[in-house]
Structure formats: C-alpha cells, structure tokens
Amino acid sequence: MDSNIVFSPSSIYVVLSLIAAGSNGPTLDQMLSFLRSKGNGQLNSFASEIIILVLTDGSQSGGPRLCFVNGVWVDKSFPLKPSFKQIVDNVYKAESMEVDFETKADEVNSWAEKETNGLIKEVLPPGSVEWLTRLIFANALYFKGTWNEKFDSWKTTNYSFYLLDGSSVPALFMTSEKKQYVEAYDGFKVLRLPYNKGEDNRCFSMYLFLPNTKDGLPALVEKVGSELGFLDRYLPSEAVQVGVFRIPRFEISFEFESSKVLKYLGLVLPFLSGGFTKMVDSPRASELSVSKNIPEVLY
Known part of the structure; x- marks a missing residue:
C-alpha cells in the first residue's frame, strides 16, 4: 500500500445496481450474484432505500x-428505453x-462541480471519454457536517x-481535552467522532482506526479487508476521559479505475459486448459494454 485510499461503497453499489437494471441474460445473472441479490426488484428497492433514508440532505433540519447525485449521459444515437428511463428517473433519482459526446463531454464535470x-470538479479526467463512448454513468457524493464537540482552532x-x-513530516493536529468515544483493542485503537444530528435523528460519525505501532497500518488494513464484519465489531459506544489526544487535519484526493478491481473480484461479463439490450433503444444495443470507470473522491 503506497497511497491513501478513499471510496464510497454506497456510490459503487448504487451505480452497479443501476447498470444491472438495464442488463439481461448472463450479464444480469453475474451482476446479481456479485451484488448478492435475488433480482432487479430487490436491488432497486434496496438502492432506493439507501438514497432516500441514508443519502438525503439533512441540512434543512439541522x-x-x-x-x-446520479447522472446518466447517453449519446443521441443510443436513446434510453422508456422502461429503463423510468427506473433511472423514479427509483434512482x-x-x-x-x-x-464529441462536443459536450465536459458537461459531466460541470454537473459534478x-x-x-464546487468540491468535486472532475469525475472524468482528460482522455476518459473516447470516440467509442456512448453511455456514461456517474455519481457524486458531497458531505459536510459539524462535530458534536468542536475542536478549538487556537489549540x-x-x-x-x-x-x-518510517520518516515523519510536520502536520497540523487538532486537539481536545473533552471525553471521546474511543476504545483500545488488540493492536489498534478506534475513535468515533459524531456529527450533529438533525430533526430526522439520523446518526453520522467518522471512525478513525489507529494501529499501535508506526508500521502497523498494512496489517490493520489487511484485517479490515479480510475479516467479515470487522468494522461492525469494533465501534466504540461510550465516551471516556482521554489523556494526550491529537488528530491530524487532512484532505484526501484519490483516483482509481474500479473496473480493474471489479474484474479481479469476478465481475467480468459487463465489460464484454452484449447484455444491455434492456437499456437502450437501438439495433446496436448488443455492442454496448462497460469499458472503465474512474471515479474521483475528495474528502
């Protein structure tokens, strides 16, 4: 691991579910298996719940x-089928x-910004829209919350x-003397920083996992990725008094080609021609395939 990593599982899940809604045949079967779903109805229902119950703006209620936000851009030569467009509009919002695409590819980036x-200025880097591109699925996630217990800037x-x-660099650290939701486990500690709740009573928190040793991060990441339910088992629930308490201020920009990861995990048929005839109204629908997806997430 030679870089920071940040991604949104909810975003990836919703995009894949939307693509599955326009799939058929072996491509659909493989996507349902990959997403562990019995059918498109179940996928659409779950994705709709995520969008409405979890990813709805709460700023108006405090x-x-x-x-x-989700977006589907289609070339004029491949119009969406009315049945698929209805799912796009009503289920996935x-x-x-x-x-x-030859003249308006920059619309996707303008939309995201x-x-x-203005936080995410580019979801499609230069060269990602090729002359063969006929369909683009994109989403963007923006989150800004206020801590329940604010950090004093003067500290x-x-x-x-x-x-x-093994080297070190100077960095700005926030600090506090108040009680914190933190717990120590075998080889690492976990900190929970709750955000202010609104009237809808939804709870959002940031969790920080810190290895005890300076070189312990790769082993901790391996545990997180390999042990089923690891994150759910190690979430502190009680605020306790702490001694020396510091958190670095940070900003992350990360870019990756998710198609490589998905293929490695066994999802290969969407990247081959065919399987999307339920999506577009064109005699050339069988030529469609997913080429690549390069989301950029800023935190």
Missing part, C-alpha cells in the same frame, strides 16, 4: 449537508441527458506525522 458545491498546532517508510 443535520449534515449531504448531496448524493438520477438525471438522464442525451448529448453529443455544481451538484457538490491546533504542528506535530510529527509518521509515514509508511
């Missing part, structure tokens, strides 16, 4: 500002637009932040 208050100061290679 909670976090949360914006989760996604915008669907017919465009000329507008819908995320923020420089300390050493240790890197994976």
